[in-house]
Amino acid sequence: MKEFRPKIVGFLCNWCTYAAADLAGASKQEINPSLNVVRVMCSSRIDQNLLLNTYYNGADGILVAG
Amino acid sequence: MSEKVGIFVCECGPNIASKVDIDKIKQNISELEDFQDKELVVKNHKLLCSVEGKKFLEKEIKDNNITHLVVAACSPRDHDTTFMEICKKTQLNPFMYQMVNIREQCAWVTPDKEQATKKAVRMIHGGMDRVLYQQALEEKHLDSNPDVLIVGGGIAGMEAALTLAGEDRLVFLIEKNEKLGGKSARLTKLLPRQGVSLNVLHQKISEIENNQYIKVFTNTELESAVGFLGNFEIEIKDVNKPDKTTELLAGAIVVATGFELLDHKVLDSYNVKTDDEVYNALEIEEMLSTSGKIIMQNGKEPKKVALIHCVGRPEVGYCSKVCCTYLLKVAKLIKEQSSQIEVTQLYKHMCLPHKQDENFYDKVQGQGIKFIRIKDSIIKGTKIDYTDISDVKQKMDVDMIITGTAMIPTKQTKQLAEELNIELHETGFYQEAHLKIDPVSTNTDGVFVIGGAHGPTGITETMLQAQAASGKIFTQLIPGEKITPEVKVSEILEAYCTGCKTCLDVCGFGAIYFDDDKGISIVNEAICRGCGNCVGSCPSGSIVSKHFTNPQLYQEVKEVLR
Numbered sequence: 131m132k133e134f135r136p137k138i139v140g141f142l143c144n145w146c147t148y149a150a151a152d153l154a155g156a157s158k159q160e161i162n163p164s165l166n167v168v169r170v171m172c173s174s175r176i177d178q179n180l181l182l183n184t185y186y187n188g189a190d191g192i193l194v195a196g
Numbered sequence: 197m198s199e200k201v202g203i204f205v206c207e208c209g210p211n212i213a214s215k216v217d218i219d220k221i222k223q224n225i226s227e228l229e230d231f232q233d234k235e236l237v238v239k240n241h242k243l244l245c246s247v248e249g250k251k252f253l254e255k256e257i258k259d260n261n262i263t264h265l266v267v268a269a270c271s272p273r274d275h276d277t278t279f280m281e282i283c284k285k286t287q288l289n290p291f292m293y294q295m296v297n298i299r300e301q302c303a304w305v306t307p308d309k310e311q312a313t314k315k316a317v318r319m320i321h322g323g324m325d326r327v328l329y330q331q332a333l334e335e336k337h338l339d340s341n342p343d344v345l346i347v348g349g350g351i352a353g354m355e356a357a358l359t360l361a362g363e364d365r366l367v368f369l370i371e372k373n374e375k376l377g378g379k380s381a382r383l384t385k386l387l388p389r390q391g392v393s394l395n396v397l398h399q400k401i402s403e404i405e406n407n408q409y410i411k412v413f414t415n416t417e418l419e420s421a422v423g424f425l426g427n428f429e430i431e432i433k434d435v436n437k438p439d440k441t442t443e444l445l446a447g448a449i450v451v452a453t454g455f456e457l458l459d460h461k462v463l464d465s466y467n468v469k470t471d472d473e474v475y476n477a478l479e480i481e482e483m484l485s486t487s488g489k490i491i492m493q494n495g496k497e498p499k500k501v502a503l504i505h506c507v508g509r510p511e512v513g514y515c516s517k518v519c520c521t522y523l524l525k526v527a528k529l530i531k532e533q534s535s536q537i538e539v540t541q542l543y544k545h546m547c548l549p550h551k552q553d554e555n556f557y558d559k560v561q562g563q564g565i566k567f568i569r570i571k572d573s574i575i576k577g578t579k580i581d582y583t584d585i586s587d588v589k590q591k592m593d594v595d596m597i598i599t600g601t602a603m604i605p606t607k608q609t610k611q612l613a614e615e616l617n618i619e620l621h622e623t624g625f626y627q628e629a630h631l632k633i634d635p636v637s638t639n640t641d642g643v644f645v646i647g648g649a650h651g652p653t654g655i656t657e658t659m660l661q662a663q664a665a666s667g668k669i670f671t672q673l674i675p676g677e678k679i680t681p682e683v684k685v686s687e688i689l690e691a692y693c694t695g696c697k698t699c700l701d702v703c704g705f706g707a708i709y710f711d712d713d714k715g716i717s718i719v720n721e722a723i724c725r726g727c728g729n730c731v732g733s734c735p736s737g738s739i740v741s742k743h744f745t746n747p748q749l750y751q752e753v754k755e756v757l758r
């Protein structure tokens with residue numbers, strides 16, 4: 131059986147969590163490639179349409195961080 | 197015009213090149229099925245942000261007539277503006293470009309080269325699909341007014357006025373009292389070096405009076421302020437004749453309205469009448485600065501004086517930072533008046549935050565002043581019942597009590613906060629934009645808070661804040677320069693808006709207003725920060741967050757999930 135690799139979309143705020151993810155990158159922290167980051171200008175931008183659309187496109191999980 | 201999508205992959209020296217397979221990325225993205233009918237230019241470069249790299253990119257955009265650009269490189273937080281600036285040198289609108297962060301978010305965090313390469317392809321694909329849905333946006337350049345309104349003529353407002361005013365920048369300084377000076381005008385000697393407060397103040401006041409670029413309005417308060425950084429329309433009113441208003445224009449507003457002292461009489465533990473010999477330290481400072489000594493209402497000098505720290509601190513829930521040191525100062529001055537006076541400090545905590553305070557404390561201790569550490573106290577007239585730190589109940593009878601009461605927000609704080617659309621901290625003082633990284637700004641661009649209005653502060657800190665806010669204004673409002681408001685703002689589509697007003701409450705920046713004639717909401721683009729908070733709140737889906745529209749994000753999401 132194929133190993134289950136969840137597809138995760140992370141909506142990250144440009145000013146805080148996206149900057150934190152950049153920092154994780156700069157410190158060469160390993161991050162599972164299943165996480166796909168989409169940058170937004172504020173996590174409050176994420177509404178129900180975006181969430182549903184993301185699941186519709188095959189996401190197994192969504193991270194909204196801000 | 198047919199679409200011509202340029203995709204430029206930066207190697208970032210070995211940073212990206214050693215972690216992913218650049219050739220494979222180029223090959224894979226060239227073969228993407230849904231781009232078969234599009235003309236693609238796919239190239240890589242060693243270091244796109246170098247002088248040579250930038251020239252290369254500029255030439256490529258021009259020579260190939262690129263209509264949509266994707267740069268796969270480092271974080272947009274590092275170089276988004278770098279590449280937007282390159283677009284501006286070409287025919288390409290900078291909003292027809294998208295940056296894809298394959299360094300921090302891919303190469304550096306994915307040790308497996310094959311996985312990293314695949315992820316980079318997904319991400320770039322996301323950028324390619326997104327950019328096709330992007331729209332050209334135009335920057336606006338607005339005239340901006342370098343002049344500044346300062347509300348409050350205490351030491352904070354005066355210092356900011358003197359720092360800011362100059363040939364190309366007028367300052368309007370409004371003060372609700374008939375004189376400038378604020379609390380400092382009532383103090384005797386100033387810590388730490390014990391210069392006479394009034395001397396310091398008189399010097400500042402005369403500098404202000406002699407400065408032709410500072411317009412002082414005493415007996416004046418703010419009536420209204422509307423606008424945004426660079427363009428505020430302001431109305432001020434005469435306190436004695438509220439009908440008499442004056443209109444002013446300014447680019448920034450500095451709130452320097454100071455603080456008040458909590459009245460100890462409102463506390464349950466204080467049973468004191470007005471004619472009891474119980475004073476707050478400010479009244480004592482005033483007595484000392486006008487008559488040079490403390491005396492009781494019967495004209496006699498007190499034999500026993502108690503100074504009580506932290507009065508109201510548990511009730512307000514914060515330390516007022518300066519009362520410990522000014523009570524030490526007052527005790528020292530009383531001892532200097534007469535060494536016969538028995539002076540006792542009843543304290544709970546000893547807050548000595550500045551580098552010179554410890555030394556001053558040692559000096560005061562050497563002057564025969566008694567220090568008693570207490571847990572609680574109840575005051576009846578000038579009789580004190582207190583619990584010492586060994587939990588023993590004690591009594592003390594003195595001739596005069598001096599209280600170090602909590603510094604609290606002024607009564608008008610809330611009203612002014614509403615008028616200027618700035619937030620309040622849970623303590624009731626104005627809230628700074630960010631305590632550590634932006635301590636004198638507020639949530640509204642162009643409005644700053646300094647001094648006692650910001651929270652309990654001594655004069656040194658007040659001066660620092662006044663100068664910090666001035667520095668911010670110097671860099672944000674450069675005389676003669678236009679300001680460029682954010683372009684990635686939200687827009688309300690007139691045809692869809694039902695006028696329900698939901699969005700008005702959602703916007704934390706007060707950027708949305710209601711047009712009564714049209715019956716719809718409108719975004720003031722000069723104030724909007726483009727956070728997109730309002731988008732999801734609109735029941736009719738009529739708000740579009742430019743450059744972060746639903747179709748654009750849908751495209752990116754779809755591709756990164758492949």
Ligand SMILES: Cc1cc2nc3c(=O)[nH]c(=O)nc-3n(C[C@H](O)[C@H](O)[C@H](O)COP(=O)(O)OP(=O)(O)OC[C@H]3O[C@@H](n4cnc5c(N)ncnc54)[C@H](O)[C@@H]3O)c2cc1C
Binds near residue numbers: 348349387
């Ligand atoms: C007893 C005591 C002793 C102190 N001793 C020292 C000391 O020795 N050394 C030291 O460094 N600090 C000392 N301090 C602290 C010092 O007083 C403050 O740091 C300083 O006063 C803060 O200045 P400010 O201009 O922010 O506020 P304020 O002095 O309170 O001035 C605010 C001004 O704004 C005006 N204003 C208020 N609301 C409005 C409005 N809505 N419209 C127009 N104008 C308005 C007020 O009338 C006032 O003139 C002491 C404080 C106290 C209470």
Ligand code: SF4
Binds near residue numbers: 514519
């Ligand atoms: S400065 Fe001293 S007296 Fe004032 S609240 Fe803080 S600890 Fe209490």
Ligand code: SF4
Binds near residue numbers: 735
């Ligand atoms: S929430 Fe939507 S429909 Fe309601 S006023 Fe705002 S823009 Fe109009």
Ligand code: SF4
Binds near residue numbers: 685705719725
């Ligand atoms: S995008 Fe943010 S700042 Fe702009 S109107 Fe909407 S909520 Fe307000």
